[in-house]
Amino acid sequence: MKLLEGNTVLVTGASTGIGRAAAIGAAQHGADVAINYANSDRSAASCVAEIEALGQRAITVKGDVADPQTAQDFVARAVEAFGKVDVKVSNAGICPFHAFLDMPADVVERTFKVNLHGAYFMVQGAAQQMVKQGHGGSIVAVSSISALVGGEYQTHYTLTKAGVHSLMQSTAIALGKHGIRCNSVLPGTILTEINKDDLADVEKREYMEKRVPLGRLGASEDLAGPIVFLASDMAAYVTGAALRVDGGMYVNLQ
Ligand SMILES: NC(=O)C1=CN([C@@H]2O[C@H](COP(=O)(O)OP(=O)(O)OC[C@H]3O[C@@H](n4cnc5c(N)ncnc54)[C@H](O)[C@@H]3O)[C@@H](O)[C@H]2O)C=CC1
Numbered sequence: 540m541k542l543l544e545g546n547t548v549l550v551t552g553a554s555t556g557i558g559r560a561a562a563i564g565a566a567q568h569g570a571d572v573a574i575n576y577a578n579s580d581r582s583a584a585s586c587v588a589e590i591e592a593l594g595q596r597a598i599t600v601k602g603d604v605a606d607p608q609t610a611q612d613f614v615a616r617a618v619e620a621f622g623k624v625d626v627k628v629s630n631a632g633i634c635p636f637h638a639f640l641d642m643p644a645d646v647v648e649r650t651f652k653v654n655l656h657g658a659y660f661m662v663q664g665a666a667q668q669m670v671k672q673g674h675g676g677s678i679v680a681v682s683s684i685s686a687l688v689g690g691e692y693q694t695h696y697t698l699t700k701a702g703v704h705s706l707m708q709s710t711a712i713a714l715g716k717h718g719i720r721c722n723s724v725l726p727g728t729i730l731t732e733i734n735k736d737d738l739a740d741v742e743k744r745e746y747m748e749k750r751v752p753l754g755r756l757g758a759s760e761d762l763a764g765p766i767v768f769l770a771s772d773m774a775a776y777v778t779g780a781a782l783r784v785d786g787g788m789y790v791n792l793q
């Protein structure tokens with residue numbers, strides 16, 4: 540069964556990792572997809588090619604999510620191409636690992652701007668269009684298990700993920716009357732570009748793997764199903780929810 544037949548889905552940071560898996564997962568479920576990306580034209584083009592091979596339409600819109608104008612441009616381009624916005628996946632994020640005591644101010648500010656301001660304006664832009672259309676919609680934000688637990692080298696990052704989680708709770712209230720649902724996914728440790736260097740440390744990687752009851756770190760594709768589900772009518776009565784997708788890592792005390 541295709542869960543997003545005829546939908547237009549917008550995904551930020553969709554040229555790699557979890558965003559790319561979400562974009563392709565949406566296309567596998569019958570959606571046309573608009574892809575925001577920051578840097579690599581080649582990765583974005585290959586994501587479009589994968590989606591088109593599935594028989595769906597796709598466009599790319601390059602832009603920095605930290606700039607509020609990017610959200611407006613992204614929505615405008617998607618509407619121009621596909622006529623509407625049904626689903627928004629706010630995924631783009633950075634995690635430049637660094638110790639707390641000598642954390643550079645510019646790293647903190649950039650992390651807040653991309654992860655938090657970026658999510659805020661992207662969600663707002665999509666919601667404005669959904670309200671204008673008048674037939675509801677679904678917003679899924681990629682938060683993290685890090686919204687719930689800390690990280691020694693992530694002091695500037697974990698609070699942005701808690702913020703994204705909180706944003707979905709507040710927008711669920713603000714947008715419920717418009718039939719717009721807002722939920723988050725909380726991935727555990729997923730093997731992507733964002734943590735490639737961090738997990739190159741074999742000892743750390745093995746420690747992280749041991750913490751997961753399901754016995755392995757996650758792959759980007761592990762997020763596609765939960766995101767598509769929350770985006771779809773299968774989750775029609777789900778809003779303000781946070782779904783951990785972490786192989787059980789969070790509950791594993793001993
Ligand atoms: N990999 C993991 O273990 C986890 C990742 N996450 C979150 O998942 C999301 C996706 O990350 P991953 O797929 O893991 O890594 P990734 O590095 O493959 O994906 C992040 C994407 O965001 C894009 N991006 C970064 N800054 C941007 C900007 N200013 N404007 C537009 N796009 C921008 C990147 O180009 C990249 O495509 C992030 O929000 C991250 O915080 C959450 C929990 C765990």
Ligand SMILES: C[C@H](O)[C@@H]1OC(=O)[C@H](O)[C@@H]1O
Pocket residue numbers: 634682683684685690700726727728729733734737
């Ligand atoms: C980038 C990290 O490996 C990853 O990011 C998160 O949000 C998770 O908590 C992991 O620490």
